[in-house]
Amino acid sequence: MNTIVLTVVLPLLAAFVVPALSRVSPLLGRLLGPLTLAYAILLTLQIWLGMEGKPYSVALGGFQPPLGINFYVDQLSLLFTFLTLVTSLLLWPWRNETEPRQYALTLLLAASACGLALSGDLFNIYVFYELISVASFGLAAATRSGASFAASLRYLILSGLGSVLALCGIAIVYLQSGTLNLAQLSQLAPETLNTPLGMSAFALILLGVGVKGELFPVNSWVPEVYAAASSRVSGLLAGLVSKLAVLVIVRLLVLLFQQESALQLMLILGLLGTISGELAAWRAKDMNRMLAFSSIGQLGVIFIAFSIPGETGLFAGLALSLHHLLVKPALFLLAERWRGSLAGLRGAGLASPVAGGMFVLLALSLVGMPPLPGFWAKFLLFTGLAAQQSVIYQVALGVVLLSIVIEANYLFRVVMNLFQPAGDNSVAVTSDHGWLNLGTTFLLSALLIAGMLFMGPLGAWLEEVAIQAADPVLYFDTVFSVSAIH
């Protein structure tokens, strides 16, 4: 069972070796990354089937927590490890044969994302978060255009500020409680962190980690980076990295900061993000910018969902996250050939009906059209919000409804544009999507349809994951019963 650490370590090993290996044998260099990821996926599935739903903890280096670092393996962390590996394999930069460096960065991103999902130590989480940041700076700048350099620089500065804030928050937690182990913290938190200082630590970590999670005041890097980076990198950042940042915050909320004010802070920032993101997307004139802003809006909705207390919030938030993780990268891949002004897209859907059709499907699910999974996720959010007594949750319900209207308006405007006959004044539209992008999008759309067909069992299983993750006592017992045996 302790082989779960391989999902982090093997991609790291492959990343270290890839640049040198590519000099010796380009073919091996090209194959090493995908093979490593595929093996790690198999390993994750094997562990998942072997654990029979019971969480366990791995003490790295044989040093028992709280002195050493542990990986906490439950259904939630395995789910995100699996999703990380699959998404990085799907969005692998196949085209860049000449750049083994991009392979190395993608592998580093995958490894650190797995580490982030699994780690049970606050500072270890920070280290992996930094690794994700540095790898994504490189990937964002990889297109080597002036715009991508400018965007990455802005991203780097904001991300650096966020890291410092998060580190301050972690330092406060350590100063107050004397440990960094999440399980031990979950036991100490009620007496040591239930103070204004504890709240300030949460606010600092929320803002710091929120940079990657596209949280409201620290998301100004999003539109530029997604407009300038390649669509595969945008898909990785918007789909995967943002969800892992949210996952870290959710773990901390469940284990460390059970105060109501922490949830309300996140709810308010989520509300502001939803409103600002959707309005900006509505006004956007360019495809990638529109998708970037709408991603900010949807992440805001995800933050709103996770701020509902208890399992309900986790369940709804998880459903929304999974849905967004599936749909957003697909939309970015479709947008690859539709870059540039939205007005110039007249007739693009008629020129390539398959791509146009998939865009319609994904857009419908994003808005929340009934039989599609997007509807189901939003429905969970609505019932969760409506069950809360507090006024602010009712306001949130209204805001989410409003955001759906705005979202529907701008997405359908694009769809209308796509299927209008091209006028004389429209720019020549490239209909060639490349079989690779089209194939990946097709796969993601097929998964979406499969999700719709198997909604019942999928929902029941996801609820089970949420219930398991929402239990701080289980977390503590799992980590410390293991150390008692040894």
Add this chain to the structure above:
Amino acid sequence: MRNLAALVFVGGLAFLLLVIFNQFDFAQAPMIVGQGILTDAPDRVGAANIVTAVVLGYRGIDTLGEISILFAASVAAGLVLGRRRTDVRRDPPGGFILRSGVALLFPLMLVVGFYIILHGHLTPGGGFQGGVILAAAFFLPLLARPETPVNHAGLSIVEGGAGAVFILTGLAALLQGGEFLQPLLDNGVLGELVSAGTLPLLYLAVGLKVGAELAGLMARLADVEVDEP
């Protein structure tokens, strides 16, 4: 106006942090983990330098993450700066004093660098610090003779090899039925050069990796095209 807004923001943030930090009673912090490691480490890990026991033992996976961060930074820098037109003029070679000074300093710095790396488990220092000195040693000749080509292929092999050694040492423990990065070999006598099991080997890998990465990074920065006068 922008500057004013930035000033207000920075001032506000500084004030906020000051208020927060004013709340602590420093030197009174609870020492749950700290005390635990101080009592547990000498027998368990066998490193005279307890910092090393923490860096490579208790928090070994953090160290792996940190060298990966450095690797990611150097790869990203290579991606951004890695192309140079061949016809661009390079800086002229340094003078006699610089060249002789470098010839004198180079072996000295190598010795000091390796000394610090290999004594990392005994005295303050270790892979990161020694690695930086190694990188500086290899950067000096480049300052004296800017026209010498940098062997980036060799550097990337050292980099990858050292990283692989670190991870493979960890995997060897996993194969023997332990946990990843569990210290192997005998602890030996506390304070001797050959002690603390595999820790010195890990630090050597860290040192070589850090050295190769920083040397490559500095060479890339020095190699950026100069604007024609």
